[in-house]
Amino acid sequence: MSQFIEKALIDHTVQAVHELYQAEIQPSQIALQETRKEFEGQITIVVFPITKFSKKSPEQTGTEVGEFLQSRIPELSGFNVIKGFLNVSLSDNYWIDLLNSTLLASDFGCFPANGKKLMVEYSSPNTNKPLHLGHIRNNLLGYSVAEILKAYGYDVIKANLVNDRGIHICKSMLAWQKFGNGETPASSGLKGDHLVGKYYVIFDKEYKKQIDELKAEGQTEEEAKKNAPLIREAQEMLQQWEAGDQQVIQLWSTMNGWVYSGFEKTYNQLGVDFDKYYYESNTYLLGKDIIQEGLDSGVFFKKEDNSVWIDLTDEGLDQKLVLRGDGTSVYITQDLGTAQLKYDEFHMNESIYVVGNEQDYHFKVLFLILKKLGKPWASGLFHLSYGMVDLPSGKMKSREGTVVDADDLMSEMVETAKERTEELGKTDGFSETEKAELYNTIGMGALKYFLLKVDPKKRLLFDPNESVDFQGHTGPFIQYTHARIKSVLNKAGFSEATPVTKPASISSYERDLIQVLGNFPVVIEASATEFSPAQLANYIYDVAKLYNKFYHEESILKAEVEEVKNFRLHLSATAARVISKGMNLLGIQVPERM
Numbered sequence: 001m002s003q004f005i006e007k008a009l010i011d012h013t014v015q016a017v018h019e020l021y022q023a024e025i026q027p028s029q030i031a032l033q034e035t036r037k038e039f040e041g042q043i044t045i046v047v048f049p050i051t052k053f054s055k056k057s058p059e060q061t062g063t064e065v066g067e068f069l070q071s072r073i074p075e076l077s078g079f080n081v082i083k084g085f086l087n088v089s090l091s092d093n094y095w096i097d098l099l100n101s102t103l104l105a106s107d108f109g110c111f112p113a114n115g116k117k118l119m120v121e122y123s124s125p126n127t128n129k130p131l132h133l134g135h136i137r138n139n140l141l142g143y144s145v146a147e148i149l150k151a152y153g154y155d156v157i158k159a160n161l162v163n164d165r166g167i168h169i170c171k172s173m174l175a176w177q178k179f180g181n182g183e184t185p186a187s188s189g190l191k192g193d194h195l196v197g198k199y200y201v202i203f204d205k206e207y208k209k210q211i212d213e214l215k216a217e218g219q220t221e222e223e224a225k226k227n228a229p230l231i232r233e234a235q236e237m238l239q240q241w242e243a244g245d246q247q248v249i250q251l252w253s254t255m256n257g258w259v260y261s262g263f264e265k266t267y268n269q270l271g272v273d274f275d276k277y278y279y280e281s282n283t284y285l286l287g288k289d290i291i292q293e294g295l296d297s298g299v300f301f302k303k304e305d306n307s308v309w310i311d312l313t314d315e316g317l318d319q320k321l322v323l324r325g326d327g328t329s330v331y332i333t334q335d336l337g338t339a340q341l342k343y344d345e346f347h348m349n350e351s352i353y354v355v356g357n358e359q360d361y362h363f364k365v366l367f368l369i370l371k372k373l374g375k376p377w378a379s380g381l382f383h384l385s386y387g388m389v390d391l392p393s394g395k396m397k398s399r400e401g402t403v404v405d406a407d408d409l410m411s412e413m414v415e416t417a418k419e420r421t422e423e424l425g426k427t428d429g430f431s432e433t434e435k436a437e438l439y440n441t442i443g444m445g446a447l448k449y450f451l452l453k454v455d456p457k458k459r460l461l462f463d464p465n466e467s468v469d470f471q472g473h474t475g476p477f478i479q480y481t482h483a484r485i486k487s488v489l490n491k492a493g494f495s496e497a498t499p500v501t502k503p504a505s506i507s508s509y510e511r512d513l514i515q516v517l518g519n520f521p522v523v524i525e526a527s528a529t530e531f532s533p534a535q536l537a538n539y540i541y542d543v544a545k546l547y548n549k550f551y552h553e554e555s556i557l558k559a560e561v562e563e564v565k566n567f568r569l570h571l572s573a574t575a576a577r578v579i580s581k582g583m584n585l586l587g588i589q590v591p592e593r594m
Contacts, residue, residue, distance in 0.1 A: 005043070005090065006032060008073050013045060016068040023053035034515075040080055041087030042515055048084045058084035092505045095514045096567070100500050102518065103574045109520045109581060114153035119346060120146040121159040122354035123267075123274070127259040128172045129197035131266050133389050133404040133462065134356065137451050140587060141386055142354040143272040144452055144533040147585045152528035157346055160274040161338065164256055165281040170237040172196050173251055174230065175203035185258050191265060191407065192258025206230055269410055271444065271587050278338065284329060286337025290373065291323045299372050310369055320365050335366050343377050350380040352531060357385040357457070384531050387459030389451065409464070410447065416468045417443035417476070424470065426480075426594045438591055442476050443468065445588045449475030452586050453537040473541055475588060478579060481544040483594035485576040488556055492569055500570045501563040509550040510571060516546050520578050524585075533586055540582040547575045 010027050017025040029049045035041040047062040054061040062081035066088065070076045075094040080087050102108060122142020125131055131139075142158070150156045176183070176199040185192045207230045214224035225231065240248040267273065291308055294300035300308050305325035312320055323333055342351065353363060363383035370378035391404055418439040421427055427435050450467035454460045470476045506514075519539070527536040556572065559565035583590050 005073075005075060005094065008075070009043065009045065009069065009088070012069050012072045013050075013065060015072070016065045017050060017053050020064055020068060021050075021053040021055075025050065025053060035087045039082055039085075039087050041078075041089045042511070043088050043090070045086040045088065046084065047081070047086050051084075062086040092511070095506055095511050096502050098518055099514050099567075099571060099574065100502070103514065104496075104500060104570060108574075109151075109524060109578065111151065111153040111521070111524070113155070116154055116350070117157070117346060117348040118149055118154045118350040118352070119157045119159050119342060119348045120149070120352045120354065121161055121342075122146075123160045123272070124355070125160075125162060125263060126168060127162060127164045127193075127196065127256050128168045128200045130191070130193040130262065131406040133391070133406065133409060136270065136406050136409070136447070137386060137389050137460075138354055138356070139267070139270055139272045140448050140451055141384065141456055141533065144536075144586045145352065145354070145384065145531050147587065148524065148527050148533060148536060151524055151585055154528075157276055157348065158274045159276045159278060159342070161278040161280065161283075163280050164259075165241070165252075165284055167234055167238050168200070169252065169256075170234045170241065171203040171207075172200040173248075173255055174234050174237055175199035175206070176255065177251070179206075185261070191262040192260070193262030193266070194405075194407070195262075196255055196259050203230065203234075266406055266410075269407070269444075271448075271589075278342075280334065283338045283341065284334050286341060287329060287333035287335070288323070288327075288337070290336045290340060291333060294322070294369075294373055297373070299369075310372070312365065312368060315368060317361075317365060317368070320369075322369070332362070332366060332369070335362075336369065339366070339370060339381070340375075343375075348377075348380070350382065351377075352382045352384050354384045354386070357387055359383070360385055382531065384456060386456040390459070390461050392461065392463055410444065413447045413464060413468070414440050414443035416464060417446060420468050420470070420476075421594075438594065441589045441591050442479060445475035445479050445583075445590075447475075448586060448588050449478065449537060452533045453541070455534045456532060475583075478540055478544045478583065479588075479590050480594055481547055482576055482579045482583075482590040483592065484551065485547065485572050485579075486592050488551075488572055489569060489576070492557055492565075494569045494573065496570075496573055498566065498570075501566045503561065503564045503567045506567075507554055509546075509553045510568070513543075513546045513550050513571060513575065516542055517574055517578055520582070523582075536582055537586055540579055540586075543575060543578055543582075547572070547579075 009032060010030050013030050014025055014027055017023050031046040031049070033044050033046070035044045045062075045065070047058045047065065050065065051058055051061050054064070056064075059081050062084070066079035066081060066086050069088065070079060075090050076088055077091040078089040120142050123135065123139050125135060146156045146158050176196070179202055180199060183195065185195050188195055190198070207228055210228035210230055211221070211224040214227055215221060219227060237248055241252060291300060294310070295302065295308065300310050300322060302308055303325075306327075307321060307325040308323035309319050309321055312318060320332065321330055322336070324330060339351070342348075355363065360383070363385075367378060367381045367383070370381065421439060421442060427438065430438065446467040447464075450462060451460070453473065466472065467474055468476055470480050516539075523536055523539040527533060550571075554568065556565065556568045559568060580590050
């Protein structure tokens with residue numbers, strides 16, 4: 001609904017209470033909502049708060065207020081009362097004017113810059129293995145949230161904190177040294193991240209063999225895990241890295257270079273990008289100044305072994321270690337320092353961390369510590385927590401080498417899109433290059449939409465076959481709808497520069513479509529403020545569904561009256577524009593033809 005009609009309904013309802021019942025009601029007490037589909041009308045006013053002033057039944061109160069509103073607001077064509085709900089209908093002229101004056105405006109769905117800066121940190125991969133299905137959800141969420149916030153008026157920085165150091169990195173390095181025989185991405189034909197991941201898996205297999213051997217000699221599982229030669233060598237390599245050993249640093253640099261090159265290809269295929277990279281190899285020593293600051297202010301305390309802690313028991317948590325007794329950092333030390341570094345560099349108003357829900361406790365503690373340290377920017381920190389992604393075949397696993405690889409999954413999606421599209425015969429007249437581009441657009445659109453349509457907090461089951469369905473609640477259905485609209489507009493030789501004409505009346509299908517299109521700015525705002533691409537994804541599906549209803553029920557190109565045909569073409573063009581813009585904010589392309 002437009003802000004104009006919303007304001008008119010609220011203002012006149014306030015006036016109705018004043019004149020009918022000699023009472024005053026606050027505008028904030030008047031609740032408006034879209035009328036449920038099974039009832040007649042487009043906007044519903046909740047009557048219950050008004051009955052305390054009218055001292056009458058909800059039905060009688062609704063009828064009296066409805067009659068008052070209809071006598072004052074020309075756009076109202078009728079009303080009905082169902083229990084405590086007043087459902088009002090708006091005239092055809094209202095909907096026609098809404099399309100003409102609002103939806104066709106060049107700035108429809110655009111928001112002015114709000115002067116606020118915001119960072120979205122996402123992806124955050126480890127350089128010891130390739131990106132997997134969980135990373136895909138992370139990247140798609142981070143990218144789409146950033147794009148939606150940009151559209152809502154924020155100055156957005158997309159950041160990626162790469163975990164490129166630690167014992168897990170040394171495991172891949174050591175295995176390559178021992179078993180690699182000088183293998184490189186060029187000699188093996190493997191992407192760099194896949195090659196390094198291969199040696200991470202090899203390390204784990206060899207490590208398990210050594211553990212079993214030591215257990216056979218009488219050691220406990222815990223003893224064997226500590227004493228296995230491979231893990232000792234990996235720990236020694238980490239110490240050498242931290243001491244600046246040139247040979248170790250050179251190997252680390254070479255293998256990380258392979259991984260970054262591989263990641264870049266995956267990011268390109270996924271369609272995500274970053275404005276700023278941070279590397280843990282540069283940030284892992286950060287945070288010690290903050291620890292001292294906390295000790296000086298009494299926020300932290302030392303134990304007898306010199307370790308530094310914070311007591312969060314008053315907040316329902318526990319005591320948390322922030323620095324080991326030997327002066328070495330723990331994860332939260334580094335995260336405190338990196339948070340300060342990011343703020344010092346960009347001075348953003350808000351910062352969003354896109355990280356899986358297994359880290360909920362960590363971020364609760366991190367944000368709480370920063371607030372206790374008196375960081376004024378800590379109130380702008382938010383953890384966008386998301387659930388795991390499963391496939392029908394079961395959970396993902398990493399170290400055993402059965403991870404659902406991101407590159408393999410994307411290739412499979414494009415191949416499935418090719419098979420489905422060819423089965424349906426949707427590529428007549430396409431060149432081979434155009435076909436390849438279309439299959440990629442549909443396959444990636446299917447993957448992205450399926451993962452983004454679900455609320456981020458929820459765990460989801462991703463079914464590749466279900467996602468590439470041209471009739472279901474899917475990306476390809478929406479993409480096909482966009483191509484259908486473009487086909488109609490092309491056949492008509494339509495130009496958006498053509499002035500829109502006013503038909504004498506409109507059908508319920510046209511009215512419903514105009515109503516849902518009018519909600520586009522509201523949905524962008526809700527998706528931005530709640531960091532939820534799912535709201536936008538589901539809204540675009542509603543637009544596509546309503547357009548297809550309209551398309552099947554109302555003749556466009558063969559409309560008997562030229563004014564009606566012109567109006568319907570403009571309505572179609574608006575639907576295509578909203579679908580295209582909405583899908584782009586999700587990182588999904590829409591084809592011009594299929």
